[in-house]
Amino acid sequence: MNEVTEYFSDIFKGVRSLLKGMSVTGYYFLHPKEIITQQYPENRDVLKVPERFRGELVMPHTADNQHRCTGCSACQLACPNGSIIIVSDRVETPEGKKKKVIDKHVYNLAMCTFCNLCVRACPTDAIVMSNDFEHATYDRGELIKILNQPGSKVLEGIEE
Amino acid sequence: MKILSIYDFSNLTQAIHTWLSGKMSVVSTQVVEMILVGTVFLLFFAVLGLVLVYAERKVCAIIQVRLGPMRVGKWGTAQTLADFIKLVFKEPLITRDADKFLFNLAPFIIIIASFMAVAVMPFAKGLQAMDFDIGLFYISAVSSIGVTSILVAGWASNSKYSLIGAIRSGAQILSYELSAGLSLLTIVILTGSLQLSEIVESQADGWWIWKGHVSSIIAFVIFIIAGTAETNRGPFDMAEAESELTAGFHTEYSGIKFAFFFLAEYVNMFIIAAIGATVFFGGWMPLHVGNFEAFNNIMDYIPSVVWFFMKVSAIIFLMMWFRWTFPRLRIDQLLTLEWKYLLPLSLMNILLMAFLSLMGWHF
Amino acid sequence: MKIEAIDTSETKEYFINMGPQHPSTHGVLRLLLTLEGEIIKNVEPHIGYVHRAIEKMCEKSSFQQIIHLTDRLDYLSCHMNNEAVCLAVEQGLEMDVPERVKVIRTIIDELNRISSHTLWWGVMGMDMGAITSFLYGFREHEMITEIFEETCGARLTMSYNVPGGLMFDIPPNFQKMVKDFLFHFKKKLPEYDTLLSNNIIFTERTKGIGYLSKENAIAFGVTGPSARASGFACDVRKLKPYSAYHKVNFKEIIFTEGDCFARYKARIDEMWESVSIIEQLIDNIPEGDYFVKTKAVIKLPVGEYYQSVESARGEFGVYIVSDNKKNPYRVKFRSPGFANLSALNKIAQGCKIADLVAIMSTLDLVIPDIDR
Structure with missing residues (x-):
């Protein structure tokens, strides 16, 4: 009987961990303001290059x-x-x-x-x-x- | 439950048929109709490929805190078209000592297999090219023809990476075909028919995912896992396995032949989602909630084609969400998952469903 | 290099060249795999595709010039490499740098370690097929590079150290930037666990895979998180504290499992330790000079100097032989990647191709570090 419960609890734990992972990516899908892409070269005017940058x-x-x-x-x-x-x-x-x-x-x-x-x-x-x-x-x-x-x-x- | 007649496509198809029959003989009517349907499906495939590739790129970009394609067209909408044009003009390379005939044949097999599967898809009432009485069985049969293409491609490429990818894919699709079929059978117990139009009609008073409750939900979960595996998409993209096998079975393909494999992946994803939507979510049936007449009437005014595509895109989104979240399984774990977990579960589930059906405990 | 011809007609073995162009070798490393089906029988790393003779170039360079060459070894832990050279030269000059320099060096060291580990985490996920983690890892990596950019003017190859101190003083908003980053990072690090560490697919792919015993780790000279996951306490920061490491409290992360998951977990936990080290130091940067003036031409007294530091991948050592000229007589770098790669064959035998990718990721190889 133990093995049977283990079998099902394994499935349950596995599915739970997968759903938790999906909640992370789902959060980012629903929050597009987290997007970090910078649209270079369109953002040339607002691009901040640190003063010490060695170019x-x-x-x-x-x-x-x-x-x-x-x-x-x-x-x-x-x-x-x-x-x-x-x-x-x-x-x-x-x-x-x-x-x-x-x-x-x-x-x-x-x-x-x-x-x-x-x-x-x-x-x-x-x-x-x-x-x-x-x-x-x-x-x-x-x-x-x-x-x-x-x-x-x-x-x-x-x-x- | 009445379906608004303006959304019933059988009148339209019937009208075309009568008009054509009046003009020509029975045989030529058949031929013209076939050509018409074929052209429509070709156009549909092209649009589907472009839309799905764009959607996937945007979905994955937003999940990955990126913007995705932004430059070609407004919000990068023409990006996939541009990519397609690029692929068409690329040189079709063939590896040395490759089996040229099979190498060139493989992309066509996979495209034709997906073509055949779409033929029985009920997009709306009356909008179905063929309505076999063994529709579901036919779909699971032809959708597994695709694996031959992958095997042929891997073998003919004369590359070890391709061969490993192809062999993996063969083992994978053969295994997952079982639980995909069994999970569909679970619903067939309730419908009592394999004909897709009848399966849809049987859900007029509620979708099977609600009506079959526990058992249906388990069957749907198993189906979506097995379906993802059958389309060779992540986390089951063993055949491609970019980080291990560079690109698996299509490592050596380039240009338009690569585009075919790429398109086939997305069409297969559409097919799996469409089967899922038809069998579990009532196909083109609108959403009805109990006795809320007002709500149900509003829902009826949304065309059935829209309902179908809404359900399909929801399932496709789910599959994309899987792909961009999970790491890839290893080949032996993949087979363990199928043979030790999914297959016993779906067998048990069939018994459970038979029991529910026998006792009349479904709705 | 001649490859011994093995008669494969009798056995079912075949060869496959993984690399030099391959998505998961992260650079131009070539692995000659002997496979039987998908089971790996033998792995033979072939290196040298990005060999640039950096040690020889050092013999022609002045001591200041060596530093910028070490940026190009393990580019992800460039500050540690710079620091090792500086410490060796300062050791030769018997010079004591101000406390301020030591503390800033330590903070940047740990930031560099976090940036290296976040990038590794992302790439690890990508190797396992979870491409999304790659972007998340890069997001945090990018925030640190911006701090570096503001501090020393370069994003990756920093050259922030000079013999006798630092090239610039820290910018006035340095503390605020670092604190902002730590605040953000402490929120994101648990997300890493949810996305990969606790994911059933990921744990199944890494637990019990690629076992490296403590004895083998010592025998092959494996250092860094890879060795500490096998129970080999080899943290240079603890054994021979340099800079400000004797002033801070931190735990040496040691696991005994020795498998891929232990190596993975060791790095994740190390990031937490790095965060704690930075937090201890960031408010206590002493006032003072950021630089002790040295002569324009540095000449080390005749002798041999060795200094090792804990880079993100393990023990990075600089061995300088000087004959009292403006150039060193001989320079040898002990790069952690080279020793870690040597254990690959031992670890990977009997695994599958997919496991090899996981093992390579958890060894965290940087090819320019191996080839030099």
């Missing part, structure tokens, strides 16, 4: 096209992937001395792992991580960026 390396420029990069190559050394290359130039100062200045800050976005080490290494806070994350392009070449704008100068007083 892309940029070099902020002032209004009169000046940046803070001295071309010291600290970021190039700190980069684990070799995605930063500093091309420097030698110019003659009014005193007649040769001086190293930055020509191009080449940043290869395709090779970047967004580890933030370059930003930490920079002694003059010339580069920062921006929040822009939409990097898709049709051509790989577009991902190799030159961060200092053409004709830009180093901000006065940074190099001292």
